Amino acid sequence: MHTVSERFMEKRTDNISRIDRLRADRTLPREQLRLLLTTLSEEEAAYLYKNADEVRKEHYGEDVFLRGLIEFTNYCRNDCLYCGIRRSNKNADRYRLTTEEILDCCDKGYVLGFRTFVLQGGEDLFFTDEKICGLVSEIKKRHPDCAVTLSIGERPRESYEAFFNAGADRYLLRHETINPVHYRQLHPEELTIENRVRCLRDLREIGFQVGCGMMVGSPFQTVDYLMDDLYFMAEFRPHMIGIGPFIPHGDTPFHDRESGTLQDTLHLLSVIRLMNPRVLLPATTALGTIHPLGREMGIQAGANVVMPNLSPTGVRDKYMLYDGKICTGDEAAECRRCMELRMEKIGYHVVAARGDSKV
DSSP states (O other): OOOHHHHHHHSOOHHHHHHHHHHHHSOOOHHHHHHHHHOOOHHHHHHHHHHHHHHHHHHHTTEEEEOEEEEEEOOOSOOOTTOTTOTTOTTOOOOBOOHHHHHHHHHHHHHTTOOEEEEEEOOOTTSOHHHHHHHHHHHHHHOTTSEEEEEOOOOOHHHHHHHHHHTOOEEEOOOBOSOHHHHHHHSOTTOOHHHHHHHHHHHHHHTOEEEEOBEESOTTOOHHHHHHHHHHHHHHOOSEEOOEEOOOOTTSTTTTSOOOOHHHHHHHHHHHHHHSTTOBOBOOHHHHHHSTTHHHHHHHTTOOEEOOBOSOHHHHTTOOSSTTOSOSSOOHHHHHHHHHHHHHHTTOEEEOSOOOOOO
């Protein structure tokens, strides 16, 4: 039986040439990128995944890095049209974890081998700069060999500086879409892509390892908008890129929209890997939600991070950004062991390490 590479040695197509050029140059002219994104055959997609997998292995081997996700508040001041914890959702069962609960999640996660903790929440100003700094400082005091990642939205530069000085290492802030017209279609008027980009640039200048990213298949998205995102990320050179399929939530204005597809998300993961060879790239929970093996497929398409949930089981089904979220009932140890077995089954290895970016 011929391998993927051998088959394409025999029959080269325009898209195979585009994939080779993308791998070599880390970019394509706009029209060539458009054709690659819109005309891939099944066999050409397999070749794309194979190349992305090889590039990831060149820089990170077969290691898959764990991130312990702690969803510590589902209060949010924003009203983004796609999000289940938007402030207008009166059906959301709101909660905030206490400092003790958050630290307990980290302590348990450390024993399980987690060396990065991701504090993620809505934009909840109950958690002042002082409270966030106190949390970060205590986590670093207890676990100095661990990285702390924050994902708490847009804040002033001085807030980001305070978080960094308290010991935070990384900051995730998905830009969602770089196109201003599309951004306006997804967000309330008070939010702008200009301010989102300001935040990202501030974070990078301060010294954070910075993550951005977008939804795949979000309402009103076009191929041109996706290409804008790809070129923006290649120019910005983030340390981490988080993408996942749009999945609607029943209590939002987009409740009746179709989800983003597995195929489009996998294609984009591979393209992102070829354009950003050293980036940290998660196979997200949303990907696992739209397909039982979505996270495995994401790893095989060039991703190298998974984010099991360390939140207390009593609140997991309350942090619902979209409908159908998986793993809401698993204990942290179950999530950790399950992920390890899943990765081993496809030939990759979960490692107990901080997993810093090589960008």
